[in-house]
Amino acid sequence: MIKAYDALYNCSRKDSRVDSIKKSINVTGGRAFDTLFKPILSNVFIGSNGLVQDGPASSFTQDPDKGTLSINYTMFTSPDRWGLVNLGVFSKATEGIFGVYSSGAWSSEIGFNVSYSSIRTRSRYFLRKKCDSLAASGGRQRYYLDLLTRLNGLVNQRAKVEARYAEVKDSLELLWGLPTDMLQIATADITRLNTEFRRLDSLKLLIASTTPDSAIFNDTKFYKQIIDSAISVFEIKNDIFTGYYLRWWTFRGSLSNNAISLATDSLAAGEKLAYKAKNLIRISAGWNMSWISENHKRLWFARMGADLGLRNYADHPTVKKPGARFDAVKDDYVVYNQNATYLADYKDLRPNILTFEPSVYGSRFFNLLSKMFGLEGRADARIPISRPKEISSDIYPATYSLTAGPVFRLKQDDDISKGTIGVEVGLMDAPVNDNAWRFFAARLKIGVPFSALIRKK
Numbered sequence: 001m002i003k004a005y006d007a008l009y010n011c012s013r014k015d016s017r018v019d020s021i022k023k024s025i026n027v028t029g030g031r032a033f034d035t036l037f038k039p040i041l042s043n044v045f046i047g048s049n050g051l052v053q054d055g056p057a058s059s060f061t062q063d064p065d066k067g068t069l070s071i072n073y074t075m076f077t078s079p080d081r082w083g084l085v086n087l088g089v090f091s092k093a094t095e096g097i098f099g100v101y102s103s104g105a106w107s108s109e110i111g112f113n114v115s116y117s118s119i120r121t122r123s124r125y126f127l128r129k130k131c132d133s134l135a136a137s138g139g140r141q142r143y144y145l146d147l148l149t150r151l152n153g154l155v156n157q158r159a160k161v162e163a164r165y166a167e168v169k170d171s172l173e174l175l176w177g178l179p180t181d182m183l184q185i186a187t188a189d190i191t192r193l194n195t196e197f198r199r200l201d202s203l204k205l206l207i208a209s210t211t212p213d214s215a216i217f218n219d220t221k222f223y224k225q226i227i228d229s230a231i232s233v234f235e236i237k238n239d240i241f242t243g244y245y246l247r248w249w250t251f252r253g254s255l256s257n258n259a260i261s262l263a264t265d266s267l268a269a270g271e272k273l274a275y276k277a278k279n280l281i282r283i284s285a286g287w288n289m290s291w292i293s294e295n296h297k298r299l300w301f302a303r304m305g306a307d308l309g310l311r312n313y314a315d316h317p318t319v320k321k322p323g324a325r326f327d328a329v330k331d332d333y334v335v336y337n338q339n340a341t342y343l344a345d346y347k348d349l350r351p352n353i354l355t356f357e358p359s360v361y362g363s364r365f366f367n368l369l370s371k372m373f374g375l376e377g378r379a380d381a382r383i384p385i386s387r388p389k390e391i392s393s394d395i396y397p398a399t400y401s402l403t404a405g406p407v408f409r410l411k412q413d414d415d416i417s418k419g420t421i422g423v424e425v426g427l428m429d430a431p432v433n434d435n436a437w438r439f440f441a442a443r444l445k446i447g448v449p450f451s452a453l454i455r456k457k
Contacts, residue, residue, distance in 0.1 A: 044447025105253030111256020243295030263323035
């Protein structure tokens, strides 16, 4: 039963992933991996929406005409650290600096986001040279075999006790069922069996108080957990690692209020008094898969996923400083983009556009300057999949972004990040029906983990 796990802890077993020098070996994880969560979560990777995800940190993103401030808190859902919950708040503002409200902002947004991340794979590695050295000494294998011997002894001991307990119990039940005259003959046997029964009953209670019940005790997962924990302690003690690999998927959602206040320079005095700004709900929900891996020569991170968003036509990237005018024929307000080109009727400014928003992001830090310098790239799109007939594809066309740029990571000696600064350059929110080079721009991103804001005593 326990021997089936031997292959999992065979030091010569090679993993399919390859590091920069030689093939690596997959080790148990568990406690041996838990020490890495602090440096891993200190890395701040900012998504295409400008929000922090999977890490206790704050971020600041500045686009050509919009700033975003995001604060995120992360906590594990259980002691075994296979799940994470993220709670965050954010603020966005046009014409604002880093998402902070500006008196000149015609559109501002404030909301909260929540996500759940499930860790699917976590592994630590050591190079084959270290593996061969450890295997030659027999230390890891000998420790593992000693664990097997002790666990097998515990299993056999319990099996014998339970078998004897059942035998005595059956004998007592048989004796108590005999006629009275035969019971007198068997009094000595009853006394002896009662004494043994009480002794075995006490022993069984002792076993039950120190080990799981029979259902768990006979479950092979119970032994794997014991071995995982013990081997992890052994691995930490012998310091045999050179890197890690972590993969997880995330379900996320956000809810926010989008306040829109159009320019009223073209309205008469009475029309200005009658005009009312709008507060529109904005909803987003999505899923993504993330990967991060590090060894002594490089650190890389990748994420891909997609969101569904509920939007309004004024939040399209091509809308700049829209203004309100009064149409006497329609007897209602209409919206002009940059207060010059007709966009749509003001009454149609509602959260009635459903979008599909796929995204891919990747970054790689090189050994140059101890993995403090790297390159990152991003590709994403916003595709309307449902919109009212009043909002044509010319008003709300699909857009895409293709950017790349340098990224810098400040870190402490223990590989805990103190902050990330990146500059993206490329096509940003370019409409598919327009000249893409008109939307060539730059974007500044700053991420600061909470650990960098807390001074050590």
